[in-house]
């Protein structure tokens with residue numbers, strides 16, 4: 001609640017007599033429970049409805065048009081009930097109150113992802129009339145997630161505040177749904193039954209040489225390039241016994257793997273792996289990630305600086321290697337949970353495709369599963385993303401054990417659990433087990449001795 005001593009909220013005290021007048025205006029003569037009968041606006045003061053022809057003929061406040069919670073209606077419980085705020089400052093001053101500040105009539109401000117104009121509403125009240133886009137951070141969804149104790153907690157990320165849900169899907173994902181060709185890719189069977197698979201495992205513990213960097217794609221739908229480069233780096237480090245512990249450059253992939261790829265508008269994983277196999281990529285030190293990280297580079301894949309064989313001269317600083325690193329063809333791992341575990345245990349982190357739904361952006365900690373806390377269809381959306389699975393475990397903090405995967409996301413270290421998230425395991429949550437890919441780094445024995453360039 002607002003500080004009463006702030007100037008614009010003192011004015012609410014002046015409002016009281018006005019509210020009384022409005023209340024008496026609002027009480028309708030009929031005894032019928034207008035809203036209750038129509039099962040709308042439950043929880044509102046049902047006595048307070050009245051014909052509202054001023055705006056829409058044959059309309060009553062609340063029930064017909066005005067319970068959409070984006071603008072005022074005739075009843076004084078609107079601001080408190082629908083918006084959870086104090087009533088706007090009216091009358092004499094011609095201003096609206098937001099966060100303890102007076103906003104003049106005609107001016108607008110942005111509240112989360114919506115622009116709101118201060119204007120004169122009914123009965124001399126001033127209030128905001130807002131756009132009604134669905135925002136990426138939906139505080140009411142986050143609140144329901146947190147209150148209902150569903151196994152994970154949601155947070156309000158400042159970098160997502162102010163974005164629309166649509167922008168989240170457009171800017172922060174970026175993996176094309178695997179095509180039929182890819183889905184038909186050869187599956188490798190690990191023969192998991194013959195292995196002694198532990199209850200918990202984290203590749204970062206088994207292979208301390210992994211460059212455990214959490215990437216940030218910024219405002220560019222490039223998860224296809226980031227997850228591919230990241231898995232390729234890990235696999236090279238593992239297969240070279242830690243001698244090639246390089247972070248490979250997602251920017252190189254993003255800017256140069258352009259054939260039938262969409263850059264910051266998304267890409268296909270099979271084509272990214274094709275590029276790694278045929279052309280190879282340099283390290284991040286040599287070709288740093290810049291797309292989406294500044295307003296200049298928003299949704300910009302950047303130009304490709306390494307064409308043909310000219311890599312040798314590209315690296316900005318001396319002594320940085322301009323060597324390219326390659327992979328073998330990727331292979332698909334069976335959807336079976338045990339097979340995926342066996343692959344990570346034996347060969348290292350894998351790439352997985354995730355069908356992201358609206359609440360995932362707000363994940364803070366715990367074991368994620370889609371919450372279904374967004375009630376209205378327009379609050380929902382889904383899109384394809386790719387991430388890196390590094391291990392698994394069982395959460396026993398809430399009594400009932402919950403199995404999870406540990407995955408690295410590409411939204412920076414400030415998101416989730418230090419850039420990672422845990423997600424329900426064994427239920428194909430958000431398709432996480434449907435399309436899992438492994439790959440061998442191409443390790444030339446000479447490279448390990450430091451003598452030679454990769455082929």
Ligand SMILES: *[C@@H]1O[C@H](CO)[C@@H](O)[C@H](O)[C@H]1NC(C)=O
Pocket residue numbers: 065066068070071132
């Ligand atoms: C809310 O109601 C107003 C007035 O009828 C309408 O203009 C607006 O589009 C509605 N918003 C939503 C989200 O339904």
Ligand SMILES: *[C@@H]1O[C@H](CO)[C@@H](O)[C@H](O)[C@H]1NC(C)=O
Pocket residue numbers: 139156157158161
């Ligand atoms: C969310 O974070 C933004 C930016 O840090 C802040 O302005 C806003 O008030 C927060 N919203 C909620 C509901 O906590």
Ligand SMILES: *[C@@H]1O[C@H](CO)[C@@H](O)[C@H](O)[C@H]1NC(C)=O
Pocket residue numbers: 239240241443445448
């Ligand atoms: C890595 O080490 C293992 C065990 O010491 C060895 O068998 C393997 O050949 C080494 N790999 C490479 C690429 O040298």
